[in-house]
Amino acid sequence: xxxxxxxxxxxxxxxxxxxxxxxxxxxxxxxxxxxxxxxxxxxxxxxxxxxxxxxxxxxxxxxxxxxxxxxxxxxxxxxxxxxxxxxxxxxxxxxxxxxxxxxxxxxxxxxxxxxxxxxxxxxxxxxxxxxxxxxxxxxxxxxxxxxxxxxxxxxxxxxxxxxxxxxxxxxxxxxxxxxxxxxxxxxxxxxxxxxxxxxxxxxxxxxxxxxxxxxxxxxxxxxxxxxxxxxxxxxxxxxxxxxxxxxxxxxxxxxxxxxxxxxxxxxxxxxxxxxxxxxxxxxxxxxxxxxxxxxxxxxxxxxxxxxxxxxxxxxxxxxxxxxxxxxxxxxxxxxxxxxxxxxx
Numbered sequence: 001x002x003x004x005x006x007x008x009x010x011x012x013x014x015x016x017x018x019x020x021x022x023x024x025x026x027x028x029x030x031x032x033x034x035x036x037x038x039x040x041x042x043x044x045x046x047x048x049x050x051x052x053x054x055x056x057x058x059x060x061x062x063x064x065x066x067x068x069x070x071x072x073x074x075x076x077x078x079x080x081x082x083x084x085x086x087x088x089x090x091x092x093x094x095x096x097x098x099x100x101x102x103x104x105x106x107x108x109x110x111x112x113x114x115x116x117x118x119x120x121x122x123x124x125x126x127x128x129x130x131x132x133x134x135x136x137x138x139x140x141x142x143x144x145x146x147x148x149x150x151x152x153x154x155x156x157x158x159x160x161x162x163x164x165x166x167x168x169x170x171x172x173x174x175x176x177x178x179x180x181x182x183x184x185x186x187x188x189x190x191x192x193x194x195x196x197x198x199x200x201x202x203x204x205x206x207x208x209x210x211x212x213x214x215x216x217x218x219x220x221x222x223x224x225x226x227x228x229x230x231x232x233x234x235x236x237x238x239x240x241x242x243x244x245x246x247x248x249x250x251x252x253x254x255x256x257x258x259x260x261x262x263x264x265x266x267x268x269x270x271x272x273x274x275x276x277x278x279x280x281x282x283x284x285x286x287x288x289x290x291x292x293x294x295x296x297x298x299x300x301x302x303x304x305x306x307x308x309x310x311x312x313x314x315x316x317x318x319x320x321x322x323x324x325x326x327x328x329x330x331x332x333x334x335x336x337x338x339x340x341x342x343x344x
Contacts, residue, residue: 156229
């Protein structure tokens with residue numbers, strides 16, 4: 001009996017339907033999952049380029065920077081959370097090169113200021129040595145610490161922005177979930193809403209992982225939870241993963257988190273209003289009443305003759321032109337900073 005052809009053999013094999021492996025589509029026909037992404041006409045890829053100084057630093061300090069593995073791991077985490085588009089070894093080489101350049105500038109300043117200028121005007125040797133040592137040691141140390149802490153500072157700034165907008169973002173997510181929108185489409189729409197600040201950037205990275213890198217939505221959310229600088233947003237994303245893998249429903253979870261963040265936002269606003277009230281009382285006491293009484297006391301003492309008139313006039317100038325403006329600007333800065341942090 002002749003063997004059937006290969007095609008007939010495979011046609012006779014009974015297989016189970018594999019519809020769950022097919023690419024899913026939404027009701028509107030939009031493909032979900034790995035697929036071709038259409039870009040705007042004329043769009044070109046965005047290449048990350050180093051600045052000339054960073055390129056010089058990488059060529060000069062790159063080999064040494066690669067040996068700092070423990071430091072690079074912490075720096076990689078900070079750069080990722082800060083969304084700084086540079087590799088950790090490149091940034092560390094940039095920090096080291098900037099420190100070396102600052103050290104050279106410090107030596108020049110020490111020579112010019114401590115040796116030449118102070119030598120001509122007759123400043124003591126001890127003071128010249130002290131100023132030279134500060135210029136040589138303090139400038140590169142400050143440069144190194146400032147540049148090395150910049151990614152962490154930016155990550156903390158992003159975390160503050162996420163946490164002050166998360167209540168509004170949860171309302172958007174819960175509204176989308178109430179309309180039975182898929183979770184990946186929710187994050188895609190959230191990435192288009194620039195009003196939510198850094199949360200939209202986090203959602204954009206999730207969409208990038210699913211649509212461009214081909215990850216499933218749960219893996220993309222898990223990666224987003226690891227790289228997010230905000231503990232609240234991490235907790236929310238971990239809850240999404242736990243709810244999905246345990247067979248729960250996401251719609252009640254989104255509604256619960258939206259209500260929770262709204263309550264926390266109300267408590268934070270109440271606490272801020274109490275703080276502003278305390279600052280207002282302190283402003284009246286410290287900036288208005290105290291300088292006024294002090295000016296009156298000094299004026300009366302100058303008239304009565306209970307002290308040196310020249311000293312009294314000098315103290316009045318210090319209070320009116322120094323203490324009052326500085327204290328007013330200090331209160332203005334504190335109130336402005338608080339209003340900036342609470343602004344949505």
